[in-house]
Amino acid sequence: MIKLENINYQINQKLILQGINLNIEQGSTTVIMGKNGSGKSTLLKILNQIIQPTSGLFQSSLKQPIPMLFQKPLILKNTVKYNYQILHKIKKFQMNTSWFDEFKLSALEDQKMNSLSGGEKQKLFLARLMSFDQSTIFLDEPNQSLDLESEKLLTSLLIHEKKNKTIVLTLHDFEIAKKIGDNFIYLENGKILVQNSSQQFFNHFSS
Amino acid sequence: MRLLKNIFIFFVFLVGTLEARDYIIVQSTTSTANTGLLDLLSEKFLEEKGIEVRAVAVGTGTAIANAKKGDGDVLMVHAKQDELKFVEEDFGVERFDLMYNDFVIVGPNNDPANIKNETEISGVMKKLSSPSFKFISRDDNSGTHKKELSLWNIIGIQSPDHSSYIKTGSGMANTINVAAEMQGYVLTDRGTWISFTNKNDLTILFEGDSALFNPYGIIAVNPKKFPHVEFEKSQEFIDWLLEGTGNDLIKNYKIDGQQLFFTYN
Amino acid sequence: MIELSKVLEAISISLHVSFVSTLFGFFLSLFFGYLIATQEFLFKKYIVSILGSLTSIPPVCAGLVVYLIISRSGPLGWMELLYTPSAMIIAQFIIIFPIMTTLIINYIEQEYPPLKEELLSYGASQRDILMLMIINQKGIYLTIVLIGFGRAISEYGAAAIVGGSIDHVTRNMTAMIALETAKGNIMIGVILGAILISLSLLISFGINYFKKND
Numbered sequence: 098m099i100k101l102e103n104i105n106y107q108i109n110q111k112l113i114l115q116g117i118n119l120n121i122e123q124g125s126t127t128v129i130m131g132k133n134g135s136g137k138s139t140l141l142k143i144l145n146q147i148i149q150p151t152s153g154l155f156q157s158s159l160k161q162p163i164p165m166l167f168q169k170p171l172i173l174k175n176t177v178k179y180n181y182q183i184l185h186k187i188k189k190f191q192m193n194t195s196w197f198d199e200f201k202l203s204a205l206e207d208q209k210m211n212s213l214s215g216g217e218k219q220k221l222f223l224a225r226l227m228s229f230d231q232s233t234i235f236l237d238e239p240n241q242s243l244d245l246e247s248e249k250l251l252t253s254l255l256i257h258e259k260k261n262k263t264i265v266l267t268l269h270d271f272e273i274a275k276k277i278g279d280n281f282i283y284l285e286n287g288k289i290l291v292q293n294s295s296q297q298f299f300n301h302f303s304s
Numbered sequence: 305m306r307l308l309k310n311i312f313i314f315f316v317f318l319v320g321t322l323e324a325r326d327y328i329i330v331q332s333t334t335s336t337a338n339t340g341l342l343d344l345l346s347e348k349f350l351e352e353k354g355i356e357v358r359a360v361a362v363g364t365g366t367a368i369a370n371a372k373k374g375d376g377d378v379l380m381v382h383a384k385q386d387e388l389k390f391v392e393e394d395f396g397v398e399r400f401d402l403m404y405n406d407f408v409i410v411g412p413n414n415d416p417a418n419i420k421n422e423t424e425i426s427g428v429m430k431k432l433s434s435p436s437f438k439f440i441s442r443d444d445n446s447g448t449h450k451k452e453l454s455l456w457n458i459i460g461i462q463s464p465d466h467s468s469y470i471k472t473g474s475g476m477a478n479t480i481n482v483a484a485e486m487q488g489y490v491l492t493d494r495g496t497w498i499s500f501t502n503k504n505d506l507t508i509l510f511e512g513d514s515a516l517f518n519p520y521g522i523i524a525v526n527p528k529k530f531p532h533v534e535f536e537k538s539q540e541f542i543d544w545l546l547e548g549t550g551n552d553l554i555k556n557y558k559i560d561g562q563q564l565f566f567t568y569n
Numbered sequence: 570m571i572e573l574s575k576v577l578e579a580i581s582i583s584l585h586v587s588f589v590s591t592l593f594g595f596f597l598s599l600f601f602g603y604l605i606a607t608q609e610f611l612f613k614k615y616i617v618s619i620l621g622s623l624t625s626i627p628p629v630c631a632g633l634v635v636y637l638i639i640s641r642s643g644p645l646g647w648m649e650l651l652y653t654p655s656a657m658i659i660a661q662f663i664i665i666f667p668i669m670t671t672l673i674i675n676y677i678e679q680e681y682p683p684l685k686e687e688l689l690s691y692g693a694s695q696r697d698i699l700m701l702m703i704i705n706q707k708g709i710y711l712t713i714v715l716i717g718f719g720r721a722i723s724e725y726g727a728a729a730i731v732g733g734s735i736d737h738v739t740r741n742m743t744a745m746i747a748l749e750t751a752k753g754n755i756m757i758g759v760i761l762g763a764i765l766i767s768l769s770l771l772i773s774f775g776i777n778y779f780k781k782n783d
Contacts, residue, residue: 142686147686147690161692162690162692163690164690164691165690167683167686167687169683170687171683171684171687171688173701173705174705175705183701184691187688187693187697188691188693325649329652334751337748338748338751340752342736343736346736347736347737358652358735358739359736360652360733360734360735361734370640373640373641373642374640374641374642374646375641375642375651475751476751477751477752478751480753499753500752500753501752501753501754502753502754502755503753530641532641532647
């Protein structure tokens, strides 16, 4: 589906990503992990063609960028309902409200965005993205700001989704990664330290 | 797109205000404006003749310079030499005597230079040229300033050259204020002085000498040199001031019961 | 001393002239500000620097520049703009345009990148992005308008030089303050000044209100 060969990304004389070799297969769930600043978000954006690599070979079966969950998603100064629906005015798409309902967001529909807690906002962002019902999903730290219960809900929803979708996401949490991931990548200073598809990946970190 | 639309609107707006100019521009001095006379004359002329007068009050030097650039239809200042030159150089058609008053020398109540008792201007200027007394000059190329220089000329100097001779480079009001602050002497036209409400403890200490005569002239800008000027309307205005209602208005203009400007008929 | 009608006239001239100059200033600064902030082009750094330094142009300088252009002996003399309210509008526009544009550039440079990335992924066009920015950030644009208006209505020098401070026509509040002070009527100057300051206060409160309630 998406193939990266020796990808580099440099900006302002700083090398953010170096020598990345990666294959995203259709229907798989790939988890990108690593410390803050290791280049996870950048790699995700390159996969979704939001930014262009400075060198290397990039191939994707997607013709253009698709809606994704950013680390700092777009907030518009208005109600929850407005923020949920506005992007559908830009990209006309059938609306799938299952995540909206699962997260029980209708109770917050008419509230202003700035009155929401971090966790409530994050649930809205997730529901908003998933309302586009895409077959490929990019998520940057989807569980940030979520409380334990919401995190569990998120995990079960993702497990349900991954059955017939391609998912690429960044995470800090190993537990969640174990539950939903098929392939795992660990980034350090822009380079892939470990890449694997099973228990071996986690063995690397248990020492 | 948007840029073009905005530029278009901008110019439509400008053009919209461009319909034939139906007012005359009078380049005049601050001494006439500050008395309120110019505003009154403009209003009454519009009422009677239906012609709008836009009177711009700047220093005499500036008024003349503006008129020479074609930025006026009528020149109304009080610097006879320069006015005659203006006509000589074909910028103006003809100079008419409009009105007159006089200049007065104003100073602190206690008159440290003792000019009160002088009978002639030369005696006064000699005393005031001394560094022991402060003299405040407008130094701004105005009619008043030009008159002041002519007075120093009488005692043979260009102007005093010491630190008690203070140049404000500004209008009459500011210059009088500085004189009050520094307890100095200043030359001012009587019209401004009468209408000036911030006299502090300054008072008129010398007046009446023929050298202090202050004549105002009025000149129509030459349409041969500047085809765009409103010559007919300017002539009407000048006639109205010399022989019509304007003349009466000037004569009858009083502040605190005192007449500010005198006419020739 | 002075009739109320004259004072009201001066206030209305100030409001009219400054309102129009602010309107033009806002739309043009929005257009150019957006262009400059979101595009890369040759000399971009220099243009932004020049704009920044023009924000502190002394009003008399702006007035002088406009005067030289619209004077009969200048290139646009044939438009007969000198001593008209239109000339005052142009002069004030020149003063406030750099400030408003610089503010908008700074704001958009902050807000645009995160917006751009996300909206790009949804396939939004430049127009879509600009529309969203305008509609959803009303507060900041209102602030910029108020700042421009405040600067325009309280300036003395620019409008005075090209307007000529003509009774009933181009004598706005600041020109009247100058005139009355020159006549020695300090009190009128103080009163008019107080009115101007009250207006500025109102504008200040307005700015804070919109900032909070955004």
